[in-house]
Amino acid sequence: MRKFCFVIHPLSLADIARYEPGAKGKGEPILRKIMEWMPPWAVVHVTGVRTPDGRETEGWFVAAPLLPEQLIALPRDEVYARIQRAIEIGIELGAEIAGLGAFTAVVGDGGVTINQRVGIPVTTGNSLTIAAGLQSLFRGADEMGVDASQATLAVIGATGSIGGACIELAAERVGKIVMVARNETRLRKFHAQKAPELPVPSSYTTDIGAAVRQAQLVLTATSATQDVIEPEDLQTGAVVCELSLPHDVSRRVALERPDVLVTEGGNMLLPGNPRFERVREPGTEFDLNLPPRTALACMSETMVLALEDRLEPFTLGRGIDVARVREMAAMAQRCGFELAGMRAFDAAIDRAKIEATRAAAQARRARTVAQHV
Ligand SMILES: NC(=O)c1ccc[n+]([C@@H]2O[C@H](COP(=O)([O-])OP(=O)(O)OC[C@H]3O[C@@H](n4cnc5c(N)ncnc54)[C@H](OP(=O)(O)O)[C@@H]3O)[C@@H](O)[C@H]2O)c1
Structure with missing residues (x-):
């Protein structure tokens, strides 16, 4: 042994x-x-x-x-x-x-x-973290009824060990990719090198909020020691797969955004x-x-x-x-x-929780439409 x-x-x-x-x-x-x-x-x-x-x-x-x-x-x-x-x-x-x-x-x-x-x-x-993270991300998309092939994926921590490989592997399955990190020079070089190899359009930004606001799917793999994903930026019904340890997603998301599915990916x-x-x-x-x-x-x-x-x-x-x-x-x-089964904020995500999240997303979309009529 x-x-x-x-x-x-x-x-x-x-x-x-x-x-x-x-x-x-x-x-x-x-x-x-x-x-x-x-x-x-x-x-x-x-x-x-x-x-x-x-x-x-x-x-x-x-x-x-x-x-x-x-x-x-x-x-x-x-x-x-x-x-x-x-x-x-x-x-x-x-x-x-x-x-x-x-x-x-x-x-x-x-x-x-x-x-x-x-x-x-x-x-x-x-x-294995990358493989598990991507499986989790697309499982979450299926559960929330997000058509991944049409979706924009924001990868936070794009120039990192995990983020870089996730971009390469996820590109086969999404509609567009936004790459995010803090060091702009490194990010620009990384994007210039990666973009021509990807089968889908991509962009980059150091502005996490701006990237998250464009995305139906978000994957976080940063080495940040503080929260980087805040509830205000997330799209209605978005799916966030969290690989970072310590976590990147603010606990406020759990309280303020019942329509968003956050799942620990690894x-x-x-x-x-x-x-x-x-x-x-x-x-x-x-x-x-x-x-x-x-x-x-x-x-x-x-x-x-x-x-x-x-x-x-x-x-x-x-x-x-x-x-x-x-x-x-x-x-x-x-x-x-x-x-493993889905989980976030120290709790399991069961079928009832998924149904409630989908329903909250539907209700929020309906409210947004009503406000614009
Ligand atoms: N769940 C698991 O089983 C598992 C396994 C392994 C690792 N992890 C976790 O995964 C995370 C990433 O690991 P890694 O090896 O890929 O790290 P890494 O190679 O050091 O990459 C970190 C990435 O995050 C970016 N970044 C750091 N702070 C940021 C911030 N405040 N805002 C936006 N981007 C930021 C870095 O670019 P800039 O410096 O330019 O911002 C870089 O692109 C870590 O938290 C690690 O603990 C989890």
């Missing part, structure tokens, strides 16, 4: 207590300071991930306990050293392949340097009978903040590589090869991984 490790980190101050229950009730400045010197440790032991044909893997989630903004702001070498140490703990436990979670894959060159520095292959997990249902047990409190489940048997797509990619005996740095850096995304999707399917 091949074993894996996966580097995790808290996405917010509130998230820290999931990693270390002793942190509950401590003030923000103390927590931030503690995290600056806190060394990595193995938080979760994962067992029971088993393919339909009986292959199994086991692994560990190892925390590099830094917040997204700390991973970006602290000196690069200090951050790399922390991630490297987390992987070394995984190696000591028996891991033969490592995955990078959330901002540990975003920082610096997207895993390239880390892969060179540690003794086992490293993957960011972005190939969640997978694992095969077998997976258990996420706390290493320091054996017998206690770690709360992944997801439904049972569910994990992030980037975690799942690391597990798939272990199950398939593909001990290689499968996905690294920016400029992801879409052929690799397709290959990873096929491997994941063969191993029995499935797209």
Whole structure:
């Protein structure tokens, strides 16, 4: 059996207590300071991930306990050293392949340097995240009755590792693409290079609101640490697929826009009978903040590589090869991984919620028409 490790980190101050229950009730400045010197440790032991044909893997989630903004702001070498140490703990436990979670894959060159520095292959997990994200986006479009082939898709974080590949793959299925990022020079160059290769018209802008106002479909994959999608900009009945961690979509959307379908794009249902047990409190489940048997797509990619005996740095850096995304999707399917049920704002989206969202969109459209008569 091949074993894996996966580097995790808290996405917010509130998230820290999931990693270390002793942190509950401590003030923000103390927590931030503690995290600056806190060394990595193995938080979760994962067992029971088993393919339909009986292959199994086991692994560990190892925390590099830094917040997204700390991973970006602290000196690069200090951050790399922390991630490297987390992987070394995984190696000591028996891991033969490592995955990078959330901002540990975003920082610096997207895993390239880390892969060179540690003794086992490293993957960011972005190939399966891209495949799962697109599946989620188009599932959402179907559910909301949006004809994707006629729709404008806004990709927020277009020049990133995930956003760039999503554009290439989604272009076969949508009517138009708007690419969005902050760095205009990089975005302009990226658009000039990509646009001629795409089968549909495309444009670019650094104005997120302007892009979202044009779009029936929105995919977000930014490295922002604050909300970037606000309720005022969304079209009636729009579908938003959210891949970013921490999330990009303001919670106000849940409250103020019942007609918009927001769905987290990167969640997978694992095969077998997976258990996420706390290493320091054996017998206690770690709360992944997801439904049972569910994990992030980037975690799942690391597990798939272990199950398939593909001990290689499968996905690294920016400029992801879409052929690799397709290959990873096929491997994941063969191993029995499935797209998880729809979910957003910490709650499942069931049939009743979808029907209510469609009805709210219809009512809002009717109100708009009435106002213009
Ligand atoms: N759900 C999952 O399983 C999963 C798996 C892997 C990664 N992720 C998440 O996916 C996200 C993207 O990862 P990545 O590896 O593709 O990152 P990346 O390569 O660093 O790309 C980030 C993109 O976001 C843009 N961006 C950053 N801040 C922005 C802002 N405030 N407004 C608009 N655009 C902004 C960047 O361009 P500019 O700098 O020019 O703005 C760039 O285009 C991260 O949040 C990561 O944690 C999720």
